[in-house]
Amino acid sequence: MNSLPLNGKKTTLVIIGAIASLTLGLGECGSAPGTPQDVNSTKKVSKKIKKSTSLDSNRKDSSSTGKSAKPQTALTGQLITYTRSVIGNGRQLDSIRRAYRKVDTIQNIAYRAFITVNRKDLHYFRVGDTVMIPSVLSPNLTDYSIFPSEYHAADSIPKLIMVSNAWQSYACYEYGKLIRFAACNSGEERKATFPGKYALNWRHILRRSSLNSSWILPYTWNFHLQAGSAFHQFDMPGRPVSHSCIRQFRDDARWLFYWGEGAVRDSLKRRYIPFSGTPVIILDMFDFSRKKGGPWWDIKDNSFKIALPDNPLGTEEAWIPISQVPSSVRGGLQNKERYIAAEDTLRARGIIRDGVKLRASIQYSKKKKPAVPGAVPSPVPQPKPSN
Numbered sequence: 001m002n003s004l005p006l007n008g009k010k011t012t013l014v015i016i017g018a019i020a021s022l023t024l025g026l027g028e029c030g031s032a033p034g035t036p037q038d039v040n041s042t043k044k045v046s047k048k049i050k051k052s053t054s055l056d057s058n059r060k061d062s063s064s065t066g067k068s069a070k071p072q073t074a075l076t077g078q079l080i081t082y083t084r085s086v087i088g089n090g091r092q093l094d095s096i097r098r099a100y101r102k103v104d105t106i107q108n109i110a111y112r113a114f115i116t117v118n119r120k121d122l123h124y125f126r127v128g129d130t131v132m133i134p135s136v137l138s139p140n141l142t143d144y145s146i147f148p149s150e151y152h153a154a155d156s157i158p159k160l161i162m163v164s165n166a167w168q169s170y171a172c173y174e175y176g177k178l179i180r181f182a183a184c185n186s187g188e189e190r191k192a193t194f195p196g197k198y199a200l201n202w203r204h205i206l207r208r209s210s211l212n213s214s215w216i217l218p219y220t221w222n223f224h225l226q227a228g229s230a231f232h233q234f235d236m237p238g239r240p241v242s243h244s245c246i247r248q249f250r251d252d253a254r255w256l257f258y259w260g261e262g263a264v265r266d267s268l269k270r271r272y273i274p275f276s277g278t279p280v281i282i283l284d285m286f287d288f289s290r291k292k293g294g295p296w297w298d299i300k301d302n303s304f305k306i307a308l309p310d311n312p313l314g315t316e317e318a319w320i321p322i323s324q325v326p327s328s329v330r331g332g333l334q335n336k337e338r339y340i341a342a343e344d345t346l347r348a349r350g351i352i353r354d355g356v357k358l359r360a361s362i363q364y365s366k367k368k369k370p371a372v373p374g375a376v377p378s379p380v381p382q383p384k385p386s387n
Contacts, residue, residue, distance in 0.1 A: 078138075079301055080138065080144065080301060081135040081302075082117065082132045082135070083132070084130060084131075084133075085130070085131050085133060086128065086129070086130055086131075087125065087127050087128060087129050087130075087131060088127070089127060093126070093127055096122075101122070109137050112141060112249075113134060113137045114133075114134070115183065116141050116183045117134050117296070118131060118132050118183075118238060119168045119169065119183040119184075119296060120183075121235065121236045121238075121249070124235075124237045124238060130292070130293055132296065132297060142178055142180070142181045144181060145169075145171060145178060145305075146164070146167050146181075146296070146304060146305060147162060147169075147178060147305065147306060148178065148308065149177070149178045150176060150177065150178070151177075151178070151308055152176055153176070153309065153310050153312060154176040154312055155175055157173070157176070158174065159172070159259070159261060159278045160172070160173045160174075160278070160281070160312060161200075161260070161278060161280045162281050163184065163193075163283065164283050164306060165192075165282060165284055165286045166283070166284040167294065167296060168183060168238075168239075168286065169182060169183050169296075170182055170184055170246070172256070180252075180256075180259070182248055182252035182255075182256075183248070184236075185237065185240055185241055186240045186244075186245075186247070187241075187242050187246075188243075189286075189288040190358050190359040191242070191324065191358070192240070192244065192285065192286075192352075193240070193244050193245070193246060193282060194244075194285075194320060194346065195282045195284055195318065196282060196315060196318025197279065197280070197281055197317050198279075198318055199223060199263065199274070199275040199276065199277040199278060199280055200222070200223055200260045200261065200262050200263065200277035200280060201223060201225055201262055201277055202221075202222050202262050202263070203219075203220060203221045203260070204220045205219065205220075205257070217233070217234060217245075218232065218233045218250065218253060219231075219233050219248075219250075219253035219254050219257040220232040221262075223277075224244075226320070226325045226329055226330075226333060226339075227244055227320050227324045227325050229244045229246075230245050231246045231248060231253065231256055232246075232248070233247070233249070233250045233252075233254075234248075235247070236249060239294075240288075243359075243361070261278045262278075263275075263276045263277040264276040279312070281315050282318065283309075285351055288353065289353075319342035319345050319346055320342055321339065321342045321346065322339040322342065322343075323358050323361070324360075324361050325339060325361060343358065
């Protein structure tokens with residue numbers, strides 16, 4: 001057995017045997033900004049952030065007791081293979097929950113590796129679900145990246161965020177060097193996160209959704225002012241489910257919150273200067289014809305890398321359909337004609353599939369009717385939170 005220093009203590013874990021038996025039973029089978037992703041890098045957070053941790057959407061697992069396991073650690077660049085399996089029964093599901101349970105939000109190697117590889121949080125797994133099991137549990141989540149470690153076309157760009165809807169993940173680069181790889185869940189098909197060039201604008205440590213004030217969104221980074229699209233922490237069911245936003249696990253959302261740089265305001269009208277914050281390039285679209293999982297189910301090991309554009313900052317600005325912009329802010333749109341033409345453009349390019357009807361952005365909180373004196377108000381139906 002090896003020992004790993006966690007939280008200043010040498011903690012002996014036993015995971016190699018647990019994962020081996022788990023695999024056979026199934027049958028088929030946090031870093032500081034500016035540094036590579038590493039579990040030993042820690043960041044002091046403000047008291048304000050610490051108070052917000054009770055809002056973490058990662059739920060405690062009912063089976064969090066039991067023997068823990070010992071991760072086999074990876075050297076950077078080491079080949080990591082993936083085994084695709086199906087959870088056959090409740091006992092196998094409990095084994096997975098025990099082996100990869102969440103023990104510590106920052107330094108739990110097994111939990112962070114497993115949910116990143118699967119793009120899905122532990123409490124969303126059910127009997128019959130497919131799981132991807134990595135051969136190595138690495139504290140450096142960049143070891144699981146489908147983005148290249150060196151992006152030479154970005155060598156002159158101080159900070160850059162590359163997002164893949166298709167692969168439900170994103171990468172952060174500094175001068176072309178990969179320093180962060182993270183899973184994400186982006187917009188559902190009728191409220192998609194459309195490809196193109198964006199940039200970070202403003203951030204808010206604990207945001208209430210403009211669509212529905214009951215949706216609490218920790219570590220929000222807005223990247224489209226009018227559509228309200230943003231990176232933030234929220235539940236991660238392993239599929240594109242949001243209202244054009246990019247959901248993240250809490251550790252990733254917190255890291256990005258401090259690492260990213262917002263837009264500059266002009267000196268006269270104090271308006272955000274377009275594309276002056278950290279560039280965000282969304283590369284592609286998720287294959288919504290696929291009813292389960294994603295392409296990460298189909299790769300064998302971490303040697304697979306996706307291709308990136310030769311000129312990232314030359315990427316065309318994203319086309320945002322006007323239906324995705326709340327009516328209350330449409331009057332202030334610059335180049336409104338582009339928003340009006342966007343849906344037809346996206347359909348002509350095959351980005352919006354035939355027969356798919358987009359859902360308009362509705363501010364549900366403002367749809368509540370004022371109470372009539374002496375009357376008992378009827379409940380207003382609320383949609384399932386997806387932003």
